Amino acid sequence: MRRTLIAGNWKMHGLTADLSWVEAFHRAANPNAPCDVLVCPPFTLLAAFAARCTDKAIEVGAQDCGPAATGAYTGDVSAQMVADCGARYVITGHSERRAGHGETSEAVRTKADAALSAGLIPIICVGETLEDREAGRAEDVVSAQLHGSVPESVTGADVIVAYEPVWAIGTGRSASAEDAQSMHAHIREIWSRGRPEALRILYGGSVKPDNSAEILVGADVDGALIGGASLDPECFASIVNSVR
Numbered sequence: 001m002r003r004t005l006i007a008g009n010w011k012m013h014g015l016t017a018d019l020s021w022v023e024a025f026h027r028a029a030n031p032n033a034p035c036d037v038l039v040c041p042p043f044t045l046l047a048a049f050a051a052r053c054t055d056k057a058i059e060v061g062a063q064d065c066g067p068a069a070t071g072a073y074t075g076d077v078s079a080q081m082v083a084d085c086g087a088r089y090v091i092t093g094h095s096e097r098r099a100g101h102g103e104t105s106e107a108v109r110t111k112a113d114a115a116l117s118a119g120l121i122p123i124i125c126v127g128e129t130l131e132d133r134e135a136g137r138a139e140d141v142v143s144a145q146l147h148g149s150v151p152e153s154v155t156g157a158d159v160i161v162a163y164e165p166v167w168a169i170g171t172g173r174s175a176s177a178e179d180a181q182s183m184h185a186h187i188r189e190i191w192s193r194g195r196p197e198a199l200r201i202l203y204g205g206s207v208k209p210d211n212s213a214e215i216l217v218g219a220d221v222d223g224a225l226i227g228g229a230s231l232d233p234e235c236f237a238s239i240v241n242s243v244r
Protein backbone atom coordinates (compact mmCIF):
# COMPACT_ATOMS: atom_id res chain seq x y z
CA MET A 1 0.00 0.00 0.00
CA ARG A 2 2.87 2.40 0.79
CA ARG A 3 4.91 2.84 -2.36
CA THR A 4 8.66 2.94 -1.79
CA LEU A 5 10.27 6.35 -2.31
CA ILE A 6 13.92 6.67 -3.24
CA ALA A 7 14.93 10.29 -2.67
CA GLY A 8 18.21 12.07 -3.33
CA ASN A 9 19.33 15.10 -1.34
CA TRP A 10 22.09 16.85 -3.23
CA LYS A 11 22.81 19.23 -0.34
CA MET A 12 25.12 22.07 -1.46
CA HIS A 13 26.27 20.32 -4.62
CA GLY A 14 25.40 20.90 -8.24
CA LEU A 15 25.97 23.49 -10.96
CA THR A 16 24.15 23.90 -14.27
CA ALA A 17 26.69 21.57 -15.92
CA ASP A 18 25.38 18.81 -13.64
CA LEU A 19 21.87 18.88 -15.09
CA SER A 20 22.90 16.11 -17.50
CA TRP A 21 22.54 13.93 -14.37
CA VAL A 22 18.89 13.45 -15.42
CA GLU A 23 19.68 11.79 -18.75
CA ALA A 24 22.53 9.74 -17.23
CA PHE A 25 20.17 8.49 -14.52
CA HIS A 26 17.55 7.45 -17.09
CA ARG A 27 20.16 5.51 -19.07
CA ALA A 28 21.08 3.51 -15.96
CA ALA A 29 17.77 3.14 -14.08
CA ASN A 30 15.14 0.47 -14.55
CA PRO A 31 12.05 2.48 -15.61
CA ASN A 32 9.86 -0.27 -14.12
CA ALA A 33 11.44 -0.26 -10.67
CA PRO A 34 8.56 -0.45 -8.17
CA CYS A 35 9.24 2.88 -6.50
CA ASP A 36 8.83 6.63 -6.79
CA VAL A 37 12.00 8.63 -7.43
CA LEU A 38 12.66 12.11 -6.05
CA VAL A 39 15.63 14.43 -6.34
CA CYS A 40 16.17 17.53 -4.19
CA PRO A 41 18.78 19.73 -5.90
CA PRO A 42 19.83 23.12 -4.51
CA PHE A 43 17.42 26.05 -4.99
CA THR A 44 19.56 27.42 -7.81
CA LEU A 45 18.90 24.34 -9.97
CA LEU A 46 15.31 23.67 -8.95
CA ALA A 47 13.46 25.17 -11.93
CA ALA A 48 15.95 23.92 -14.53
CA PHE A 49 16.00 20.45 -12.99
CA ALA A 50 12.19 20.30 -12.89
CA ALA A 51 12.04 21.42 -16.53
CA ARG A 52 13.99 18.27 -17.44
CA CYS A 53 11.62 16.05 -15.46
CA THR A 54 8.25 16.96 -16.90
CA ASP A 55 7.37 13.29 -17.48
CA LYS A 56 7.36 12.94 -13.66
CA ALA A 57 9.54 9.82 -13.78
CA ILE A 58 11.62 11.86 -11.37
CA GLU A 59 9.79 14.08 -8.89
CA VAL A 60 11.55 17.22 -7.69
CA GLY A 61 11.87 18.73 -4.23
CA ALA A 62 13.68 21.51 -2.39
CA GLN A 63 15.92 21.05 0.64
CA ASP A 64 14.26 23.71 2.79
CA CYS A 65 11.72 26.52 2.61
CA GLY A 66 11.08 29.71 4.53
CA PRO A 67 8.30 29.80 7.12
CA ALA A 68 6.52 32.83 5.65
CA ALA A 69 4.45 32.90 2.47
CA THR A 70 5.84 36.19 1.20
CA GLY A 71 7.31 39.43 2.52
CA ALA A 72 10.48 41.19 3.61
CA TYR A 73 12.64 38.14 4.40
CA THR A 74 15.90 38.68 2.55
CA GLY A 75 17.45 35.42 1.46
CA ASP A 76 14.46 33.23 2.26
CA VAL A 77 12.72 31.10 -0.37
CA SER A 78 9.04 30.44 0.30
CA ALA A 79 7.22 27.16 -0.18
CA GLN A 80 5.09 28.83 -2.83
CA MET A 81 8.25 29.75 -4.76
CA VAL A 82 9.42 26.16 -4.50
CA ALA A 83 6.09 24.94 -5.89
CA ASP A 84 6.30 27.55 -8.63
CA CYS A 85 9.58 25.97 -9.78
CA GLY A 86 7.75 22.71 -10.44
CA ALA A 87 8.70 20.96 -7.20
CA ARG A 88 6.22 18.85 -5.22
CA TYR A 89 8.26 18.06 -2.12
CA VAL A 90 10.41 19.91 0.38
CA ILE A 91 12.77 18.61 3.05
CA THR A 92 12.27 20.31 6.41
CA GLY A 93 14.30 20.01 9.59
CA HIS A 94 17.32 18.21 8.17
CA SER A 95 19.85 17.76 10.97
CA GLU A 96 22.31 19.95 9.07
CA ARG A 97 19.78 22.78 9.42
CA ARG A 98 18.84 21.94 12.99
CA ALA A 99 22.52 21.88 14.02
CA GLY A 100 24.02 24.43 11.63
CA HIS A 101 21.21 26.99 11.59
CA GLY A 102 19.71 26.52 15.03
CA GLU A 103 16.35 25.31 13.73
CA THR A 104 14.11 24.15 16.56
CA SER A 105 11.32 21.62 16.13
CA GLU A 106 8.88 24.51 16.41
CA ALA A 107 10.58 26.27 13.49
CA VAL A 108 10.50 23.03 11.52
CA ARG A 109 6.77 22.68 12.18
CA THR A 110 6.14 26.21 10.91
CA LYS A 111 8.04 25.39 7.72
CA ALA A 112 6.15 22.12 7.28
CA ASP A 113 2.90 24.04 7.69
CA ALA A 114 4.03 26.55 5.06
CA ALA A 115 4.86 23.65 2.74
CA LEU A 116 1.42 22.09 3.20
CA SER A 117 -0.27 25.45 2.56
CA ALA A 118 1.63 25.71 -0.73
CA GLY A 119 0.49 22.21 -1.74
CA LEU A 120 3.89 20.61 -1.17
CA ILE A 121 4.63 17.37 0.65
CA PRO A 122 7.06 18.07 3.50
CA ILE A 123 9.69 15.47 4.29
CA ILE A 124 10.19 16.07 8.01
CA CYS A 125 13.57 14.86 9.26
CA VAL A 126 14.26 13.51 12.74
CA GLY A 127 17.22 11.65 14.20
CA GLU A 128 19.36 11.30 17.26
CA THR A 129 23.06 12.06 17.78
CA LEU A 130 25.60 9.40 18.70
CA GLU A 131 25.62 10.76 22.24
CA ASP A 132 21.84 10.31 22.44
CA ARG A 133 22.07 6.75 21.14
CA GLU A 134 24.89 5.77 23.48
CA ALA A 135 22.94 7.22 26.42
CA GLY A 136 19.95 5.04 25.48
CA ARG A 137 17.68 7.96 24.65
CA ALA A 138 17.43 7.65 20.85
CA GLU A 139 13.71 6.83 20.90
CA ASP A 140 12.92 9.66 23.33
CA VAL A 141 14.80 12.22 21.24
CA VAL A 142 13.11 11.08 18.03
CA SER A 143 9.67 11.10 19.73
CA ALA A 144 10.19 14.66 20.98
CA GLN A 145 11.39 15.86 17.57
CA LEU A 146 8.47 14.19 15.86
CA HIS A 147 5.84 15.61 18.19
CA GLY A 148 7.40 19.07 17.96
CA SER A 149 7.99 19.14 14.21
CA VAL A 150 4.84 17.65 12.71
CA PRO A 151 1.88 20.01 12.19
CA GLU A 152 -1.31 19.07 14.05
CA SER A 153 -3.40 19.07 10.90
CA VAL A 154 -1.66 16.25 9.01
CA THR A 155 -3.11 12.80 8.44
CA GLY A 156 -0.14 10.68 7.44
CA ALA A 157 -0.68 10.48 3.70
CA ASP A 158 0.19 14.16 3.24
CA VAL A 159 3.66 14.18 4.82
CA ILE A 160 6.74 11.99 4.87
CA VAL A 161 9.03 11.41 7.82
CA ALA A 162 12.74 10.75 7.32
CA TYR A 163 14.62 9.03 10.12
CA GLU A 164 18.22 10.14 9.77
CA PRO A 165 20.47 9.28 12.72
CA VAL A 166 23.00 12.11 12.80
CA TRP A 167 25.90 9.71 13.39
CA ALA A 168 25.12 7.88 10.14
CA ILE A 169 25.04 10.94 7.87
CA GLY A 170 28.05 11.21 5.61
CA THR A 171 30.06 8.91 7.84
CA GLY A 172 29.86 5.68 5.86
CA ARG A 173 28.38 4.16 9.02
CA SER A 174 24.78 3.25 8.30
CA ALA A 175 22.33 2.12 10.97
CA SER A 176 21.85 -1.65 10.83
CA ALA A 177 18.74 -2.84 9.05
CA GLU A 178 17.40 -3.99 12.44
CA ASP A 179 18.03 -0.63 14.15
CA ALA A 180 16.43 1.24 11.26
CA GLN A 181 13.37 -1.01 11.26
CA SER A 182 13.06 -0.75 15.03
CA MET A 183 13.08 3.07 15.00
CA HIS A 184 10.68 3.19 12.04
CA ALA A 185 8.25 0.90 13.88
CA HIS A 186 8.54 3.20 16.90
CA ILE A 187 7.76 6.26 14.78
CA ARG A 188 4.70 4.56 13.31
CA GLU A 189 3.59 3.40 16.75
CA ILE A 190 3.68 6.88 18.27
CA TRP A 191 2.19 8.59 15.19
CA SER A 192 -0.84 10.33 16.61
CA ARG A 193 -1.94 12.46 13.69
CA GLY A 194 -4.37 10.32 11.69
CA ARG A 195 -3.52 7.20 9.74
CA PRO A 196 -0.15 5.75 10.74
CA GLU A 197 -0.44 3.03 8.11
CA ALA A 198 -0.47 5.71 5.38
CA LEU A 199 2.72 7.43 6.59
CA ARG A 200 5.84 6.85 4.52
CA ILE A 201 8.98 6.72 6.65
CA LEU A 202 12.34 7.00 4.87
CA TYR A 203 15.71 5.99 6.28
CA GLY A 204 18.69 8.26 5.64
CA GLY A 205 22.36 7.92 6.57
CA SER A 206 25.09 6.37 4.40
CA VAL A 207 22.69 4.49 2.12
CA LYS A 208 24.68 3.08 -0.81
CA PRO A 209 24.05 0.52 -3.55
CA ASP A 210 25.65 -2.19 -1.41
CA ASN A 211 23.38 -1.75 1.63
CA SER A 212 20.14 -0.35 0.18
CA ALA A 213 18.38 -3.66 -0.49
CA GLU A 214 19.07 -4.88 3.05
CA ILE A 215 17.85 -1.66 4.68
CA LEU A 216 14.72 -1.48 2.52
CA VAL A 217 13.60 -4.95 3.64
CA GLY A 218 12.23 -3.57 6.94
CA ALA A 219 8.44 -3.66 7.01
CA ASP A 220 8.29 -0.04 8.18
CA VAL A 221 11.10 1.22 5.96
CA ASP A 222 9.30 2.86 3.05
CA GLY A 223 12.27 4.24 1.21
CA ALA A 224 15.54 6.08 1.59
CA LEU A 225 16.82 9.64 1.68
CA ILE A 226 20.26 9.57 0.12
CA GLY A 227 22.97 12.21 0.26
CA GLY A 228 26.40 11.39 -1.16
CA ALA A 229 25.32 8.41 -3.26
CA SER A 230 22.66 10.49 -5.03
CA LEU A 231 25.23 12.75 -6.69
CA ASP A 232 26.39 10.02 -9.04
CA PRO A 233 23.54 9.12 -11.42
CA GLU A 234 24.69 5.51 -11.91
CA CYS A 235 25.08 5.00 -8.17
CA PHE A 236 21.62 6.44 -7.47
CA ALA A 237 20.17 4.32 -10.29
CA SER A 238 21.71 1.21 -8.70
CA ILE A 239 19.83 1.99 -5.49
CA VAL A 240 16.58 2.47 -7.44
CA ASN A 241 17.25 -0.81 -9.26
CA SER A 242 17.70 -2.59 -5.91
CA VAL A 243 14.06 -1.94 -4.91
CA ARG A 244 12.01 -5.13 -4.92
Ligand SMILES: O=C(CO)COP(=O)(O)O
Pocket residue numbers: 009094164168169170171172204205206207225226227228229
Ligand atom coordinates in the same frame (compact mmCIF):
# COMPACT_ATOMS: atom_id res chain seq x y z
O1 LIG B 1 21.71 13.48 5.08
C1 LIG B 1 21.43 12.58 4.29
C2 LIG B 1 20.28 12.69 3.38
O2 LIG B 1 19.46 13.75 3.70
C3 LIG B 1 22.27 11.37 4.21
O3 LIG B 1 23.50 11.71 3.69
P1 LIG B 1 24.52 10.53 3.25
O4 LIG B 1 23.74 9.58 2.38
O5 LIG B 1 25.61 11.25 2.51
O6 LIG B 1 24.97 9.88 4.51
